[in-house]
Amino acid sequence: MPSSMSGGPAALSSGAVYHGAPATGTGAAGTFTDVPTIPLSPALSPSPAATPARARRTGRRAAAAALVCAALTAPLAMTAPAHADDKKSTKQPEPPATMSHVGGDRLAKSGTQVQLKEGAPKLPKGLSARSWIVSDPESGEVLAAHNAHWELPPASTLKMLFADTLLPKFPKTEKHKVEPEDLEGMGEGSSLVGIKEHQTYTVHDLWLGVFLRSGNDAVHTLAAMNHGVEQTVRDMQAHADQLNAHDTHVVTPDGYDAKGQVSSAYDLSLFARSGLQNADFREYCSTAFAQFPGEAKKGKKRPTFGIQNTNRLLTGVYGGKPYEGIAGVKNGNTTNAGATFTGVAQRGDKVLLVTVMNPAKNEANEVYKETASLFDWGFAARDKVEPVGRLVGPQSKEGDASKHSAAKGSGKHSAAHLAATDGAEGRSGAWTALGIAGGAVVVLGAVALAVHRRWPLPELVRRRGR
Template sequence: MNQLHTPKASRNQDTGRESFMSSSMGSGSIRRSAGALFRGVLSAAGAKPGTFSDVPTTFCASTASTDPSAATTATTALASGAAGNAGRTARNGFPVRSVAALAASGLLATPLLAGTAYADPKTPAPPRKMSQIGGDRLGTPGVQVTPKPGAPKLPGPDALTARSWIVSDAASGKVLAAKNPHWKLAPASTLKMLFADTVMPKFPKNQKYTVKPADLAGMGAGSSLVGIKENLTYTVHDLWLGVFLRSGNDAVHTLSAMNGGTEATVAEMQKHAKELNANDTHVVTPDGYDAPGQVSSAYDLSLFARSGLQNADFREYCSTASAQFPGDKGKDGKRATFGIQNTNRLLSGDYDIKPYPGIAGVKNGSTTNAGSTFTGVAQRGDRKLLVTVMNPEKKEHNEAYKEAAKLLDWGFAAADKVEPVGRLVGPRSEDDGTGAAKGGGKNGHGNTQAALDSTDSSAGAWTTLGIAGGALVLLGVVAMAVHRRWPLPELVRGRRPRK
């Protein structure tokens, strides 16, 4: 299952609060999830599955393969519960004594239980094969990390419950670790990064536009809004603040109207995604509102952020914590203003989370279909890291931000102590996604590591490392390795809330 199905009604309220998302993980969820997985175990072992025939064994195996480190925890907890409750029957009708028997036989230690701490029987498993753009391992299900001696351990599966995540070096593009980064999932308002990267260069920030009633038509029910009013005039600068701080779909639709309409803008976004080698992405709406077939991936969202951050205006908007936004006209004809705050809680903070040290953007999202999504960039010293988290299984308040913060903490500590497992590729005009330069012979993914190992110490330009054309002809499958170090300036200095 490559994507989630869109429900009939969707709520797209990227307000930084997730209280409208009812928790699906009550106190009995782990027991139910584990029990569901035992159905597949029993079926495989020839035991009677009782009432559990609705859960396919293939789902259990596929889910389990994503995170083997969780098997021990699940085994210990379930076996302990079974030992203390022998003879009793669980709420779902599964005999606990059978659990004890499985524990004694060693079946509980099989990989079928791995990664189930926050699993739900209806949660889809990642595809067994996904895109390999950026490296073979990025297309392999499960956590991918290659620690060197002395490297800090990744947070455990109870701490990182997102279906998909990736942490990478924003400058070099080296991927430090990832979990299902090419899994196609609903993106929510993180797709607005692609919208901004596509449309922002077209209009100067001081350009003014008077909103027409038709500009605000077609927004989905429950859309997040900044409060744009028809027949009032706004600057492009105002509109982009509305997009990034309040995730305003009304601001997106207004800018889309300026750009020739929603349909034209969606087409341009899709074309730009293709140019960025973001092949997991299918755009249906410019604002990320849930729509059938609309998907992206943690990998692609990181590409959008990395590309957008080359633009000084993009960096300004995504790193602004608060601002004043134009309101209605008063009786004296003057426009009032009202304060807006960035819904990125690693930037603005919340009652249960502090602003992350060194955070400089980028974009958050939350919808019925996508759950919570977040892409962030942070800087410590000269190192800049990108992190994307999609749909944590743990439905706690601000969970996506909390998991992103854990990944950033780990990434800053581990950056020089892990071997890259892949890379964020450059645009299609320069990079074919395999580590080979355009114009050279195809080399599959064999040259990806060569591209990762080639280091450019000078920031600010593309660096092409290769061999002479004659040698290319002679070797046939050997191509030039492209390594991009993005000219990202210092991101944090000068970032202040705008008033």
């Protein structure tokens, strides 16, 4: 079954269309263990006047039929236990017992990690996601997490890394004429914004297509501008490593399902946190509705058509309503990944970042429901919990040069490495630290984390039109 992406087909502007939702049901054990009885037709039934010889022949035939039935049903009976084994094979996968220690020792553990103070609200009931994390993107404190470093398929949430990697490379006013080869290599069932060959688009248009419609055609066009998909994948991987996102292995720039492509709730939060330092990133991920260029025809004004963000907490489409204070970031859905989502919201002076990956409940909008419940909990519990970890800062350009392969092998970094990299300046002045807050050094488990720094997230305002 081909993988499919969130965002839906091109030309649809009524909201997200999800394909390939993971199936949750299994066949009942013992299927085909009963052999149906097929009545004989009147033409084949013995008549009352049948002779004894005929009766004997009929009896022999019946005995032979019984033997055949026994021979047929015996293998079925023997295979019945195999159905039980099939049930085991469909069991939900378990997270590794220990995972990466980046961000603190507690985040390396499987299961839910939270430390409530007196009077703190309990975590929401009914959470079914394989992995989730609630953090403060300014301070980096992790308020609670569940399998935070579990490496899972990310779907289109990986586009946050794509955007954070490529946004600084092209001014939004730059124009690009799309060639047929720009759109090659997109996966079957990809979500599209509706880019046409031989048409010209601004970089601003293309990024709207990436963020609002999760358009893989927009991603591949921008990748073509960046010397191709392979170069873009290398750039994304290098940037993930620089962000200390060592759970992430990039295979495709758009998040389309591919063998070996994984990320984690922790890493996706790092990508969002980094991207939100960029004003253009904030603009695109918080835009709910926009106009997109249609096909230009000679002698006529170029038409536009409406597109809307597939982030349902932002738009409130399909029976939902916008989440109070929501300001992005990115959703995704593929066959292997299920539904994934990273969102940022602000209430008063509190800002929270929530990532949810692959809820087990097969209900409409479940990833948004679980995200909203974690936002509600986080805003209520923000000052009533002890952090269980933190989102680390990026490596400095002159700092630790450890590569992705080494990080994947160990899954752990030293306290000195974390202290040296947390809050360090990154590329092009995009990293901003406005001083020291809340004391000196935070120690979580055996990992000493660096001076408590805040990353400001200005202009977190939902945009409902352009």
